[in-house]
Amino acid sequence: MKTLLSYDVVFTPRRSNINDLFMLGCKNVAYLPFGYDPDYFYAAAEAHKEEQAVELIFVGGADSDRVPYIAALQQTGIRIALYGSYWERFKETRQLTLGQAGPGEIRRATAAAKIALCLVRRANRDGHVMRSFEIPAIGTCMLAEDTAEHREIFGEEGQATLYFLTIPEMLQKARWLLEHQPERERMARVAHRLITTGRHTYCDRLSTMLDLAKANQCDSR
Numbered sequence: 001m002k003t004l005l006s007y008d009v010v011f012t013p014r015r016s017n018i019n020d021l022f023m024l025g026c027k028n029v030a031y032l033p034f035g036y037d038p039d040y041f042y043a044a045a046e047a048h049k050e051e052q053a054v055e056l057i058f059v060g061g062a063d064s065d066r067v068p069y070i071a072a073l074q075q076t077g078i079r080i081a082l083y084g085s086y087w088e089r090f091k092e093t094r095q096l097t098l099g100q101a102g103p104g105e106i107r108r109a110t111a112a113a114k115i116a117l118c119l120v121r122r123a124n125r126d127g128h129v130m131r132s133f134e135i136p137a138i139g140t141c142m143l144a145e146d147t148a149e150h151r152e153i154f155g156e157e158g159q160a161t162l163y164f165l166t167i168p169e170m171l172q173k174a175r176w177l178l179e180h181q182p183e184r185e186r187m188a189r190v191a192h193r194l195i196t197t198g199r200h201t202y203c204d205r206l207s208t209m210l211d212l213a214k215a216n217q218c219d220s221r
């Protein structure tokens with residue numbers, strides 16, 4: 001924490017800790033969203049979605065506050081692919097987990113699913129996560145937790161994704177997306193275009209960091 005004070009600019013992917021960093025004494029704090037690597041996450045004709053057995057995919061660690069969401073989906077009979085660490089620790093998800101997987105397998109599994117669930121990490125006070133960009137980059141319809149950052153990226157409800165605040169709302173919107181293929185595919189296309197043409201790669205993020213750092217140096221002269 002002390003070394004942060006030595007930096008000209010501190011970048012954070014979460015707005016929730018910007019004031020914390022200023023209170024720590026950082027001179028210049030900037031919000032910089034997560035991004036995606038287009039070498040690993042891209043749309044490809046690797047799966048015929050409507051012929052796949054998986055209806056919904058979630059990729060991420062098994063935080064205890066995430067377990068009720070996955071358990072509720074499983075109880076509805078929706079066919080789930082669950083990837084990530086520690087899901088075997090919970091009885092509700094032990095039989096569902098497919099464990100860890102590399103980027104290629106995750107890309108193919110996401111492309112094969114009709115919906116990809118996007119949950120933020122409450123432990124990190126996140127408003128979005130890396131999957132917020134990876135899912136639309138792959139071209140799968142995203143069902144996203146309702147946050148200010150998600151709405152900033154994807155716009156209002158129904159433009160590029162559907163949002164939810166509660167488990168019942170998530171279940172209702174998951175069923176709606178599964179039953180409305182044209183709208184599901186339309187939103188997936190819009191989200192894909194937003195992300196892939198909107199300068200959201202990690203290379204773009206690095207350019208932003210360098211430009212702001214350079215501007216900060218010029219201002220300090």
